[in-house]
Amino acid sequence: MALKVELRPHERIIVGNCVITNTDQRARFLIEGENVPILRERDILTPETADTPAKLVYLAVQLMYISPDPQTQHGTYFNLVRDIVTAVPSAWPIIEGINNNIMSGDLYRALKDARKLIAYEDKLREQFEATHPKGDVSSAA
Template structure:
């Protein structure tokens, strides 16, 4: 099944670790085979990893982009996820954490990333809460 990617002018994306930037016009690409691809909006830079959920997202992203060297990333992921699971009380957030773990263990890193992104609003709300 092909993946159609519509890109804005100047939008960047990563294909199997290579950063590619679109030119000055809107364009569409059709990816015909299986590759690890992330749009700029889904890429987290190391210096942006400043919250518990981002500390989970980042190693999953690295597993996705560099599956040959996934072992240290998986160890970091498991450590960070277990830390988060110990403090999260919200049932929906816990369920998402379990879903993330299941997808990672199956090697479905992209799916795990998309579920993890759903935790960002929950985390933001909790971090901004002041009793």
């Protein structure tokens, strides 16, 4: 079954191990193939933009997804999630879902679950900032 893709002007997409950059007009095309990793530009994190623990997990899963040998990222990934679960045990259900998808080879679904981890991290940060105003060092200790 083919995947229909529409790219905005100058938008990029990863298909397999290739980066496709659109020109200055909208483009529509079909991608045919089994198990071809596809990532739109809006879903791609770089080492520079992976600036939180959850985003680093997403980056590790993303690298697994686009890699011909996903296991090369397993060590990095499992070290990151161990640190997160130690610091925030309530993140375990999300991480367990990511782990299960990685182990079953469904890396696209693992990537989607990693997005949930980023959203959870954002929620926790917002809650913390709401209860600990900037400059209030005494309540953060």
